Amino acid sequence: MDAGRLARSAAPQMPRCPSPRRDVLVLKPRPRHEQARAFLCHFDQTSFILASPSSFTATTGQRRRRSSAAKNPPSLNLHDGSEVRGRLGTTTGASGGPSGDALPAIPGTPANFEMSSRSPSPHPGGWSSPGLTTPYDTGGRNSPMRGFPNGASHNVTWASAQAKSAEVKGYTAFNPRNQGFFGKHFRRISTSLPFSYAEKEKLGRGRQQGNKAMQFLNRTGRTLWRLRKSLGVVLFFVLSIILFYVTPLHRLWRRSSFLGGGNKYVIILAANQGGGVMEWKGPREWAIERDSVKNKKRYTKKWGYDLEIVDMSTKKRYAHEWRESWEKVDTIRNAMRKYPHAEWFWWLDTNTFIMEPSYSLQSHIFNQLKHITYRDINYYNPLNISHPLTEAYLDPETRSLNGDGKADSINLIVPQDCGGFNLGSFFVRRSQWTDRLLDIWWDPVGYEQKHMEWEHKEQDALEYMYMNQPWIRSHVAFIHQRKVNSFPPGACGEKGDDPKIHYQEKDRDFLVNMAGCEWGRDCWAEMYNYRQLSNHLNRTPWEKFKDWISDSFKHMRESNKKDEKSKEKKKEGNK
Amino acid sequence: MPPRKTSRPPPYAARNSKSIPIPIPPALRNLLIRDKARLIVICILGFLSILWLWKRSGGASGLEPSGIVGSRAPVVIVTVIDPRANAAWVAKIMKNREDYAKKHGYATFFPSNTDYSLNNSPPSWAKVPALRHAMTLHPTSGFFWYLDHTALIVNPSISLQSHILSPSRLEKLMIANEPVVPPDSVIKTFGNLKGDRIDLIVTQDKEGLCQNSFIIRRGEWAKYFLDVWFDPIYRSYNFQKAEAHALEHIVQWHGTILAKLALVPQNLINAYTKGPASAKNGKYKDGDLIAAFPGCDKDKFTCADDMQPFFDVLAGNAQSGNA
Numbered sequence: 001m002d003a004g005r006l007a008r009s010a011a012p013q014m015p016r017c018p019s020p021r022r023d024v025l026v027l028k029p030r031p032r033h034e035q036a037r038a039f040l041c042h043f044d045q046t047s048f049i050l051a052s053p054s055s056f057t058a059t060t061g062q063r064r065r066r067s068s069a070a071k072n073p074p075s076l077n078l079h080d081g082s083e084v085r086g087r088l089g090t091t092t093g094a095s096g097g098p099s100g101d102a103l104p105a106i107p108g109t110p111a112n113f114e115m116s117s118r119s120p121s122p123h124p125g126g127w128s129s130p131g132l133t134t135p136y137d138t139g140g141r142n143s144p145m146r147g148f149p150n151g152a153s154h155n156v157t158w159a160s161a162q163a164k165s166a167e168v169k170g171y172t173a174f175n176p177r178n179q180g181f182f183g184k185h186f187r188r189i190s191t192s193l194p195f196s197y198a199e200k201e202k203l204g205r206g207r208q209q210g211n212k213a214m215q216f217l218n219r220t221g222r223t224l225w226r227l228r229k230s231l232g233v234v235l236f237f238v239l240s241i242i243l244f245y246v247t248p249l250h251r252l253w254r255r256s257s258f259l260g261g262g263n264k265y266v267i268i269l270a271a272n273q274g275g276g277v278m279e280w281k282g283p284r285e286w287a288i289e290r291d292s293v294k295n296k297k298r299y300t301k302k303w304g305y306d307l308e309i310v311d312m313s314t315k316k317r318y319a320h321e322w323r324e325s326w327e328k329v330d331t332i333r334n335a336m337r338k339y340p341h342a343e344w345f346w347w348l349d350t351n352t353f354i355m356e357p358s359y360s361l362q363s364h365i366f367n368q369l370k371h372i373t374y375r376d377i378n379y380y381n382p383l384n385i386s387h388p389l390t391e392a393y394l395d396p397e398t399r400s401l402n403g404d405g406k407a408d409s410i411n412l413i414v415p416q417d418c419g420g421f422n423l424g425s426f427f428v429r430r431s432q433w434t435d436r437l438l439d440i441w442w443d444p445v446g447y448e449q450k451h452m453e454w455e456h457k458e459q460d461a462l463e464y465m466y467m468n469q470p471w472i473r474s475h476v477a478f479i480h481q482r483k484v485n486s487f488p489p490g491a492c493g494e495k496g497d498d499p500k501i502h503y504q505e506k507d508r509d510f511l512v513n514m515a516g517c518e519w520g521r522d523c524w525a526e527m528y529n530y531r532q533l534s535n536h537l538n539r540t541p542w543e544k545f546k547d548w549i550s551d552s553f554k555h556m557r558e559s560n561k562k563d564e565k566s567k568e569k570k571k572e573g574n575k
Numbered sequence: 576m577p578p579r580k581t582s583r584p585p586p587y588a589a590r591n592s593k594s595i596p597i598p599i600p601p602a603l604r605n606l607l608i609r610d611k612a613r614l615i616v617i618c619i620l621g622f623l624s625i626l627w628l629w630k631r632s633g634g635a636s637g638l639e640p641s642g643i644v645g646s647r648a649p650v651v652i653v654t655v656i657d658p659r660a661n662a663a664w665v666a667k668i669m670k671n672r673e674d675y676a677k678k679h680g681y682a683t684f685f686p687s688n689t690d691y692s693l694n695n696s697p698p699s700w701a702k703v704p705a706l707r708h709a710m711t712l713h714p715t716s717g718f719f720w721y722l723d724h725t726a727l728i729v730n731p732s733i734s735l736q737s738h739i740l741s742p743s744r745l746e747k748l749m750i751a752n753e754p755v756v757p758p759d760s761v762i763k764t765f766g767n768l769k770g771d772r773i774d775l776i777v778t779q780d781k782e783g784l785c786q787n788s789f790i791i792r793r794g795e796w797a798k799y800f801l802d803v804w805f806d807p808i809y810r811s812y813n814f815q816k817a818e819a820h821a822l823e824h825i826v827q828w829h830g831t832i833l834a835k836l837a838l839v840p841q842n843l844i845n846a847y848t849k850g851p852a853s854a855k856n857g858k859y860k861d862g863d864l865i866a867a868f869p870g871c872d873k874d875k876f877t878c879a880d881d882m883q884p885f886f887d888v889l890a891g892n893a894q895s896g897n898a
Contacts, residue, residue, distance in 0.1 A: 393691060393708030398798070436799050439831040445824060446808045469802040471795070 254360075255304030257341065262304025264343040265361050268335050269296050270312045270328075270350055284524040291527055292350050299357045306342060308335045326442040326458050328423070333438055336430055349424040351514040351523060355486075355503075355534045359510050365427075365483065370407040373477035380478070380500065383420040383463060389470050403474030412437065414462075415481040417501055417515070418492035421466075423459045424513045425485040433475050440465070482509050488526055491515045503530075508537065648682035650718045650735050653709045655688050655701050657724065657872070664879040667886060668724050675731045682716060684709045696810035697817045702786070703805040710793050719797075723787035725878055726845065726867040729885050733864045739790070739843060742770030749773075750838045755826055756783045757853075762827040764838045774835040775800065778844060780869070781851035784826065786819050788845040788865060796835055803829070848881070 182189075224231060244250050254260030271289055272281075293309060300307040310331045328347065335345055344366065365372060374380075377387045378401075388401045397404055411434050413427040428434050441461060454460035466472050481487070486503035489496020491514070496502040503509050512530050517523040539547065652672045656665055669685055676683045686708060688701035702721055709719050718740060722728070739745060751766035757779060774797060776790040791797050803825055804818070814820035826832050841852065846859035850869040859866050866885055871878035 391691075391704070393704045393711060395707075395711040395714070395798075433795065433799075436796075436831045439829045440799075440803055443808075443825075443828060445812055446806075449808055449812065468807050471798040471802040 251301065251304050253304075260304055261362060262360075263306065263339075263341055265303075265346065266306040266308055266335055266339045266342040266344070267296055267300055267346045267348060268308045268310055268331060269293065269348050270331075271309050272311045272313045288523050288527050289350055291531060292352065295354050295357075295531070296348065299354045302357055303360045305361070306339050308338065310335075326461075328458055329438045329441050332428060343430055345428050345430070347423065347426050347428070348511075349513065349515070351517055351527070352425060352485075353512045353514075353527060353530045353534065354510065355512055355530065356508050356510050356538070357534075358538065364510060365413075365479070369410060369413075369477075372483060373410065373413060373479045375402040375405075375410075375474075375477050377416075377478060380416055382416060382418055383467075385463075385467055387473070389473065391470075394470055397474055398470045400474070409475055410477040411475040413477050413479050413484075415479050415483070415485040417481055417485070417487060418498070421459055421463050422481070422485055422513075422515070423462065424515050425511060427479075427484075437465075437472065440469075482507070484511055485513045486511060488512055488514055488517075488530070490517070490521050490526075505533065505537070647715045648676075648680060648713065649716060650676075650679070650681040650720055650740075651684055651709050651713045651716045652676055652681055653684045653686075653702070653705055653719055653721045654724055655705050656685050657698070658687050658689060660724070660872070660876065661879055664882075665724075667882075668727070671728055671886075671889070672722065675728045678731050679734050679736075681735070682713055684712065694807065694810065700805070700810055700818050703801050703818065706791060707798070707801050707805075710797065716793065718790055718792055720790045720844075721786075721788065722865070723867075725869060725871050726788055726865050727882050727885050727889075728864065729866045729889065730862055730864050731889075735790075735864075738864065739776065739839065742773075744770070745773055745776070745837060745839075746770035748837070748839045748843065750840070753779070753838050755779075755833070755838075756823055757781060760827065762833065764836065765834060768834070768837065770837075772835070773837040775832075776837050776839055776844070778841040778853075778857075779838055780841060780845075780847065780853050780857055783816075783819065784823050785841070785845050785869075786822055787867060787869060790844070796831075800825075800832055800835070803832070 244253075255262040257263055269292070271293060296307055299305070312327065312331075332345055332347065336342070344361070346361070377385055381387070389399050391399075403409055411429045411431045414421050414423070415425065416422060428437075441458060446461065446464075450461070450464070451457075454464070466476060481501050482499075482504070486509040487496070487501050488503055492498060492501045503512050514521075514523060514526045514530075517526055652675070654668065654672055656669070669683070672683045672685075675681070684705070686701070686705045688698040688705075690708075691701050691704040693700050702723075706719055706721055710716075713719075718735070720735065737744070739748065746769065749768060749770070750764060751768075752763045754760035755762045755764060774792045774794060778785045778788065791800070804821060809818075809821040809824070812821070814824070826836060840855070841847070841857040842859065842863050844865055845857075845867050846852075846863040846865055847857050848859045848866050848868055850867075852858045866882075868878055868881045871881050
């Protein structure tokens with residue numbers, strides 16, 4: 001049975017595929033007609049119509065077939081091209097070459113062959129050409145099709161539908177081209193651009209064109225595109241970091257108790273000192289206060305702390321009463337009530353200025369509390385307090401030099417200046433101990449006996465309690481004054497050269513306390529100078545760069561002037 | 576040309592189930608096997624979080640170094656002895672405390688009022704450092720009962736703990752909203768205190784707070800209270816009744832002290848046989864724990880004579896108890 005007969009006999013009774021079981025009977029190697037039948041069956045099942053042998057090899061059906069046939073090595077030997085063509089010719093109807101059998105050219109296309117629209121089957125009268133048909137699109141038929149897919153009774157073509165919708169829309173479908181600016185000039189513009197796709201197409205045929213820079217740009221662009229995933233991740237991170245700091249998100253982070261912990265700290269700023277009934281405040285005092293408040297506001301905002309500005313004006317309530325200047329105690333208590341989640345409260349006087357806003361309290365002090373504070377007052381003891389206590393009835397912890405030595409037991413952090421404790425800037429922790437201290441700090445009996453003696457009021461009272469009430473000692477820690485409370489020259493010595501007390505620019509001290517500036521010194525000048533210095537020290541790199549330029553210009557100009565002067569002098573000397 | 580791909584693919588490798596001996600659900604095992612990097616990251620994170628937890632919990636070991644409070648004598652009875660007094664009577668007083676302490680497993684402490692430097696203030700101040708001293712010497716005891724030498728334990732069968740100290744009992748006994756200094760002090764005892772938060776148990780006679788019998792609980796608050804009470808300013812201030820008025824002063828002026836104070840009926844720990852007893856519940860009657868003789872040590876030293884009948888009764892009881 002040769003291929004031609006096979007085709008003829010197989011065509012009417014398709015599908016008649018050999019089942020694998022029947023194949024079993026056929027011994028390897030299969031005869032050729034068997035292979036061919038398998039192909040035909042396959043075409044039928046996948047309903048692919050092949051126009052030419054070249055497209056035949058590219059069909060998916062064939063590919064699949066081949067892969068399955070790979071197990072059966074001798075089966076796929078379609079070497080005889082003419083034979084194949086002949087066999088194909090029976091299905092497509094295009095007689096491809098001289099076949100052995102005299103087959104009628106295009107006789108019976110089997111009725112059960114589905115036709116795809118891409119390669120319409122020819123009518124007996126020949127190929128219909130789509131461009132030359134009547135407006136009534138019959139899909140290449142002369143006779144009207146029976147059921148329309150749209151179910152329309154009339155023949156609707158694209159043109160007729162367009163005309164109809166134009167009636168409805170009120171304007172015609174006719175749209176003259178090249179009417180707008182771009183329509184008129186698009187080509188000119190596009191050709192005058194530095195890069196031209198048209199040229200490239202013409203000359204380069206898709207290969208690289210243009211100068212080196214363009215090539216380089218192209219290459220980088222392509223590399224970037226290839227690395228888009230990893231680059232995207234990096235870009236995402238960079239963007240999110242920028243967003244973190246640009247938006248208030250970083251403040252939220254710093255403030256939250258479990259991330260930054262900023263809400264554990266409250267700054268209590270005494271303001272309006274001397275206001276109220278005394279009323280000696282002038283414009284300078286107001287300016288000082290404004291600067292001081294602004295400084296602390298920025299600092300607390302930056303690090304997510306809370307700022308409590310307290311009106312310390314002398315009130316009538318206190319003016320003729322004992323407790324003036326012990327309001328500090330009431331104030332701290334109020335702040336503790338107002339900020340129930342805060343742990344540490346930092347008292348600051350008005351005449352203070354935070355020189356280094358980039359220091360957070362955590363990194364500057366509280367993360368290393370044990371190491372930067374000292375409990376043994378003998379380390380620096382301007383008051384000559386005897387420490388530790390030696391009374392035998394006291395418990396060992398109270399008698400020890402360092403209390404229990406743990407950072408957790410520190411409830412009060414006080415700096416010492418040349419005259420003893422300094423309460424211009426000190427820290428107090430919320431605890432029962434603190435509650436007791438604040439309660440006992442002011443006592444009428446103590447006040448009655450000592451208020452003439454206690455020049456610094458609550459500060460002296462604290463010193464007195466530290467000396468005489470043993471329970472206080474084991475919970476008080478001292479901090480080096482310059483950590484939180486540097487003095488300007490004029491306080492504790494005119495020269496300002498005490499390395500324990502006075503502000504040092506090169507060490508970038510945290511805070512300046514212009515203590516006692518109201519007694520014969522110029523508070524406003526000091527505040528102004530330190531503010532300027534702080535701004536200068538904390539310039540951004542960009543500002544530093546600008547300053548460097550202007551400074552170098554100034555320097556050049558000055559040196560030029562000097563040169564001219566010296567020349568003039570020389571001339572004069574010559575004369 | 577690259578080498579030809581073999582047309583006979585190797586059969587699927589059998590799953591090696593021996594690699595993980597622990598039975599793990601297949602989904603989890605897939606997760607673990609599939610992504611080694613993920614596994615490593617998870618391990619590291621887990622390790623770090625364990626470290627973090629460990630570090631957090633490690634800081635809070637709040638045990639007193641000297642032992643657990645209450646592991647030995649739960650109560651220490653403190654009586655300051657006046658070395659100028661009749662030695663025989665002092666011995667009797669001490670024996671009275673010791674008998675009671677032995678019966679209930681308490682401890683006693685008898686310092687002399689010359690042991691502490693008082694800087695010329697009245698010797699009655701010695702009770703304050705004496706209590707602090709007792710706390711130092713008995714670091715595991717929870718309660719310290721200061722009992723003046725003018726008082727006698729006359730009903731040793733009453734246990735202090737069940738009688739007063741248990742929080743629920745104390746809560747019932749506390750007198751709320753009572754003026755601290757009778758009859759009409761503006762400062763009144765708090766009404767919403769809990770029994771287990773009390774650190775100082777005192778009584779009140781007709782004139783004010785009694786300081787000849789009171790109980791204090793050890794702790795930071797006790798140190799604070801005693802140190803404040805013992806402040807040199809108060810000692811030198813010439814309060815009319817020295818430490819008694821100082822106590823009334825600090826109780827009335829400082830809320831942190833008043834908040835830890837429980838006022839209990841006087842006859843519980845301080846029933847007066849004579850003197851200014853509280854009108855409601857101050858008078859001594861049979862069966863009370865304490866018989867107090869306030870002022871017996873003042874100008875004429877009458878304590879020994881006053882206490883004699885009670886000593887006799889106690890001796891008789893002891894004999895009958897022994898027999």
